[in-house]
Each structure stands twice: as structure tokens, then as C-alpha cells.
Amino acid sequence: MNMQIWKNPEEIADKLNRLWEMPARRLKPAAIEGYMRYFEEHCQKSKILASEACKYIPGAVQHNLSLNYPFPVCMAKAEGAYMWDVDGNRYTDFLQAGGPTMIGSNDPYVREKVIEVMNNCGAVTGLFSEYELKLAKLINRHMPHVEMFRMLASGTEANMAAIRLARAFTGCTKIIKICAAYHGWSDQLEYDITIAGSHSENASGIPKEVYMHTQAVPVNDLDAMREQLEKNRKDGGTACVIVEPFGPESGARPVYFDYNRKLRELCNEFGALLIFDEVVTGFRVGLGGAAAFFGVTPDITVFGKALTGGYPASGGVGGRREIMQYFSPPEGARYPRVHVGGTLSANPLSCVGGYYTLLETEKRQACEKAAAAGDKLCKGIQKIFDRYELPFVVYNQLSIIHIDVVGRLNLTITDENREEVKKKLLERNRLLNEFGMALFVEGIVTLVGRRMYTSLADTDDIIDDVFIRLDRLFKNYC
Ligand SMILES: Cc1ncc(COP(=O)(O)O)c(C=O)c1O
Known part of the structure; x- marks a missing residue:
């Protein structure tokens, strides 16, 4: 279909x-x-x-x-x-x-739920709140491949965290993105954005050393992707391939329907993690996101935008437990912690807004x-x-x-x-x-x-x- x-x-x-x-x-x-x-x-x-x-x-x-x-x-x-x-x-x-x-904007039902929480504890406490758990469980129900979820403050932050996680997990440094794709404005991802071939034109103020490990490959070109992965294999390997799954610039350059599946296969072959940046597609193209739409399971998913229904602050990373645990290694783990955080991340306001918006998104189709x-x-x-x-x-x-x-x-x-x-x-x-x-x-x-x-x-x-x-x-x- x-x-x-x-x-x-x-x-x-x-x-x-x-x-x-x-x-x-x-x-x-x-x-x-x-x-x-x-x-x-x-x-x-x-x-x-x-x-x-x-x-x-x-x-x-x-x-x-x-x-x-x-x-x-x-x-x-x-x-x-x-x-x-x-x-x-x-x-x-x-x-x-x-x-x-x-x-739709400013939904009255969700607004009431948000105000209830605001009346009780304000927008932020800095400690665990019930809605953090409710939201993480709800995401897992719609996206079973998101076994664990770490909430952050924006799509930009979430992409930074996903890349850091992929590097720590694989031990590799190089990352491959798609030409013209936008993954936020972090130093290493502000490379070849919006217009394919623009390379570092939008990277003023960023030392080139910061994005020297970011490689951009044209969309839909699986040969070029294989070639890059092969090159990297001889030079330390690839930590991840990161894509906007509908295509760069929120799908403005659409992918072939089976592109993501083929990328999945390539990532498996080369031991790179596949990251879906679902900041735009997540909870918009369906509650299962682009992963469900294409029937392709990424290793890491990046969230933003619809995650909190428009309430600030909206960002998060999710994926398999064995990867996600790098954010908080269990006792005796033989790997160091990947540090991410944020004073206002996962505040009660964002979590309650997200939780009820996603429930209503489902209920009202x-x-x-x-x-x-x-x-x-x-x-x-x-x-x-x-x-x-x-x-x-x-x-x-x-x-x-x-x-x-x-x-x-x-x-x-x-x-x-x-x-x-x-x-x-x-x-x-x-x-x-x-x-x-x-x-x-x-x-x-x-x-x-x-x-x-x-x-x-x-x-x-x-x-x-x-x-x-x-x-x-x-x-x-x-
Ligand atoms: C695909 C994609 N990833 C990441 C981002 C960055 O998200 P944020 O604006 O929340 O930092 C955007 C923003 O438009 C986006 O479209």
C-alpha cells in the first residue's frame, strides 16, 4: 500500500x-x-x-x-x-x-492537561516526573524498536547525541550523511545542507577540523554509498549513516521506496549504525514514523517537533537497549558513559504536552x-x-x-x-x-x-x- x-x-x-x-x-x-x-x-x-x-x-x-x-x-x-x-x-x-x-495549533484538551501540570509543579523541577515514563512507554508502544528513549531539548541536540552514541558504540569516527539533508545546526552536521554540493558554505564560524569526519553522499546513489563505506573500512570504519528517511530537506528530494531498506543492508554489511532522523517524519507520517512506513528498522531514531506536540522543548534519541545503555551504563559495564543532558530537557511541561498530544493523535487519527x-x-x-x-x-x-x-x-x-x-x-x-x-x-x-x-x-x-x-x-x- x-x-x-x-x-x-x-x-x-x-x-x-x-x-x-x-x-x-x-x-x-x-x-x-x-x-x-x-x-x-x-x-x-x-x-x-x-x-x-x-x-x-x-x-x-x-x-x-x-x-x-x-x-x-x-x-x-x-x-x-x-x-x-x-x-x-x-x-x-x-x-x-x-x-x-x-x-492543529493550541489544542484545548491538551492545553488543559498542560495547565494542570503547570499549576502543580510549574514547567520544571529537574527531577523525575511521571510523564517522562508515560511518554517513553507510549513511544515504545508505537515504535517497538525504540526500546529506550533519552529526551533532550531539540532536534539539533538529539542528532548530536545520536552521533556521539554511534561513535561510542562502534568505536568509529566517520559519519555519512546525505547531500542537502538537514539535521540541525550543530558544528559537525552543518555540512552540505539544503543544497546538494554546498559543502561548507553554511559552516562559517566552524573550524573545518570539526566536520572533517562528516561525509556527504548524494541521495539515492547506493553505489556512492558503498564506495564511501568501503573507503572508510580501510580507514577506521563508519560509525553511522544518518538519513532523513523520506529524503533530504524533509523529503524535498524524495528517496526511492526501497532506498532505506538497501541502506539498512549496507549498514549491516559494513557494521555501521543506521540513524533515522525522524524529527519531521516521527508521529507525522504515522505514529510508527518513517520506520513503519518503509518497514525498515534503524538502530537509532532521532525525534523532535511532533514529539511534544509543539510544546517546548522537543528532542530525543531512541533505539536498542544495548546501544541506549551507553547513556547510563549498568554497573560492571565495560564501556564509558556517553554524556548528554540539559537543564530543561524532559521537563514536565514537554512530557505532558507530548504524552497527551500523541494520545490524541492516535485517538483522532x-x-x-x-x-x-x-x-x-x-x-x-x-x-x-x-x-x-x-x-x-x-x-x-x-x-x-x-x-x-x-x-x-x-x-x-x-x-x-x-x-x-x-x-x-x-x-x-x-x-x-x-x-x-x-x-x-x-x-x-x-x-x-x-x-x-x-x-x-x-x-x-x-x-x-x-x-x-x-x-x-x-x-x-x-
Ligand atoms: C530533519 C530535521 N532534523 C533536525 C532538525 C533540527 O531540529 P530543531 O529545530 O528542533 O533543533 C530539523 C529542524 O527542522 C529537521 O527538519
Whole structure:
């Protein structure tokens, strides 16, 4: 069943590459003028706050999940499928905080449970709480391969911990990631992110010695993976292969359906651990995550986002007992402890938020309903592209929808094209900003104009209404 719904990565790559190669399609100047006017007329409070924020906050915002042109819109309220800004404008929320809120934003039932705990002990005690155990047991019920679970404060931290664990367990140093994959912003993983072949372009401030053991291999290229593993075998071995199991950049470059299974086999052959970074996919593509979706068992799983339903702080590592015990070796163990921690990790607020959100996700079949909403949204957007003969690309993996109006999602930088790509990207990113602005004016919030997350809250009526607004927007393209 899952194999049948999985889209062909080659078809998607072809469409994206064609979009990059062809002349850019842009919004009509008159439409852009109208959008700018809208911001002036309807978002004055946001404008004032944003201009003051420039003085105190680099770039005026602490998050980089939104397009902030002409200025960041300041949000005041969120509920279900909607957000409202400080000027009272309402937006349909396909950002969903970057993915965590499967049952919709600010769910009242979960909120009550969180408030109950807050009233009793506040957000943090620094000691063991009942909900730590409840959450770990619940994860184990949905993902039996997560025999033990260590909670941390973010996906970035959890990936750092997973790598440290893999190195301690295998005694090897080298790690292999996939080109363009994002595993957070830690020193050793900020390598070849977002755009394949970008190598250390995003690694300013990081000594190269720190990421010299991080190797990046192109997605879906099993020969290249084997070659790298073979090379490493002659040079100390590979600690782990770490992947976003739907594909780099939250699946923007989708894998072949059997890719993860083949990686599993390669890891077994070469004695490397397989790490699934399920920060995006975990509890979103199903309660069993990508592991259940593909029927592939990783050695270590990394969690974030949906783990706590959007409550801070959200991160964790899980896996087989014999590996996980390195975090707290039993008496007499012949290996040293792998130290991880965090003052606010596994606080009662995160644990209770996560526990009840995951229970509700199961009870209300949120993953399935969000996936159906994702299918509907994707099909409807494609129809609009067809109606106006726009070459833009949209595809979804369940509740994760990728959209591209400039052709950058499948880019690969090489030594030959580096300067040309960078120049073209500057121009295309300007167009992406304009697209983001138009989306805002039409009352639609996305993840930087490139991704949309659906949730349980996205009913048919809500999505039909979005189609009317998207139709109005795409009609404005030349
Ligand atoms: C696949 C993946 N891993 C790790 C991270 C980092 O998680 P966090 O932002 O919680 O540090 C992200 C964040 O978007 C992600 O998408």
C-alpha cells in the first residue's frame, strides 16, 4: 500500500530541473504593487513592531521559518488551522510551527492537561516526573524498536547525541550523511545542507577540523554509498549513516521506496549504525514514523517537533537497549558513559504536552486525516497550475507538501556551476520573497514558500477556501 502511494523521485526531479532551467515566471508588477499596498494598509502594528525589533533582534525575528518580506508579520493568536496577527488579520496556517502540531495549533484538551501540570509543579523541577515514563512507554508502544528513549531539548541536540552514541558504540569516527539533508545546526552536521554540493558554505564560524569526519553522499546513489563505506573500512570504519528517511530537506528530494531498506543492508554489511532522523517524519507520517512506513528498522531514531506536540522543548534519541545503555551504563559495564543532558530537557511541561498530544493523535487519527488533507491540497494546487499553464511543481508525501515556484528544490552545486548557481539563486530568491508576500496577503502561511504542513484541523471546507485564494494569487503570474 505505502509503495503504491509513493511518488516517483525521478519524475519530481525532472520537473524541478526543468523549472530551474526555464526563464522565471514572476508576479505581474501591478499585483506586486497591490500586495505592498495591502501590507501598508492592513499590517501597521506588525510594521511598527518589526521596525523596532530590527534594533534588538538580528534580522528582526528569532525564527527563519517564514518569508519576511516586506517585513515580518507579528502573530498574536493560534488555534486549530488558523493564526491571527496583531492587526487582527486571519491566516490559514500551513506552517504549523514548522511541523509539530499534528492535531492543529493550541489544542484545548491538551492545553488543559498542560495547565494542570503547570499549576502543580510549574514547567520544571529537574527531577523525575511521571510523564517522562508515560511518554517513553507510549513511544515504545508505537515504535517497538525504540526500546529506550533519552529526551533532550531539540532536534539539533538529539542528532548530536545520536552521533556521539554511534561513535561510542562502534568505536568509529566517520559519519555519512546525505547531500542537502538537514539535521540541525550543530558544528559537525552543518555540512552540505539544503543544497546538494554546498559543502561548507553554511559552516562559517566552524573550524573545518570539526566536520572533517562528516561525509556527504548524494541521495539515492547506493553505489556512492558503498564506495564511501568501503573507503572508510580501510580507514577506521563508519560509525553511522544518518538519513532523513523520506529524503533530504524533509523529503524535498524524495528517496526511492526501497532506498532505506538497501541502506539498512549496507549498514549491516559494513557494521555501521543506521540513524533515522525522524524529527519531521516521527508521529507525522504515522505514529510508527518513517520506520513503519518503509518497514525498515534503524538502530537509532532521532525525534523532535511532533514529539511534544509543539510544546517546548522537543528532542530525543531512541533505539536498542544495548546501544541506549551507553547513556547510563549498568554497573560492571565495560564501556564509558556517553554524556548528554540539559537543564530543561524532559521537563514536565514537554512530557505532558507530548504524552497527551500523541494520545490524541492516535485517538483522532490525526496522521491519516492530515495525510488526506495533504493529498487534497496537492491535487487542488496542481489543478490551479494547470489552469494557468504554470510550470511550478507541487508534490506531497502524506501531510508534507512541497511546492516550488522557482526550481530550487533539486539543485546541485558543482565546481563548474557554483558561481552561476549562486547568482541565479539570488534572483530566484527575490521571486520567492514576492511569492511569500502574496501568500500572506491571501491569508496563507507556509514554510518559506517551499513547504506546507497539514494537520487534523484542515477540513475540506478550509482547504476549498484556500483554493479560491490560491487561484486568485496564481492568476497574477505572467
Ligand atoms: C530533519 C530535521 N532534523 C533536525 C532538525 C533540527 O531540529 P530543531 O529545530 O528542533 O533543533 C530539523 C529542524 O527542522 C529537521 O527538519
